[in-house]
Amino acid sequence: MTLAELLQQLEKRLPGQILGGSAAETLGKARAGKHQHELVGKIIAGLFEKNGLPDAAAPISRSQAITALAPIRLEFMRDDAPVDGFRLVEKIVHAIDGAFNDEALRQKAEGKFP
Numbered sequence: 001m002t003l004a005e006l007l008q009q010l011e012k013r014l015p016g017q018i019l020g021g022s023a024a025e026t027l028g029k030a031r032a033g034k035h036q037h038e039l040v041g042k043i044i045a046g047l048f049e050k051n052g053l054p055d056a057a058a059p060i061s062r063s064q065a066i067t068a069l070a071p072i073r074l075e076f077m078r079d080d081a082p083v084d085g086f087r088l089v090e091k092i093v094h095a096i097d098g099a100f101n102d103e104a105l106r107q108k109a110e111g112k113f114p
Contacts, residue, residue: 001060001061002057002058002059003057003060004022004024005023006047007027007044009095009099009103010092010095010096013099014092017088018040023056026044027048027055027056030044030045030048031045031049039072039088040092046068046069047060047064047065051064051068065096069089069092069093069096073089073093
């Protein structure tokens with residue numbers, strides 16, 4: 001799955017919270033600190049930057065995505081962190097898992113996955 005496809009899948013699961021235009025436009029806004037939701041922008045930028053991806057069309061694995069979110073998750077697990085931020089981070093983590101699960105099921109149905 002590419003980063004662009006992952007962002008599109010996340011938007012389906014969390015409507016109105018992920019995309020701000022195309023995936024490439026959203027990535028640009030996130031990296032510039034101009035995403036409509038500050039925390040979501042930080043997450044998107046983290047997915048891109050922590051994995052050294054060249055652009056939104058680059059592939060990203062489940063493990064790369066979840067590992068990239070680890071510092072943000074830890075930040076929001078602190079006792080003094082905002083509860084709303086923690087909930088959003090957890091929703092995104094679950095949405096990432098769901099997106100990769102759906103992709104694996106699709107590939108299996110197409111006979112592309114052992």
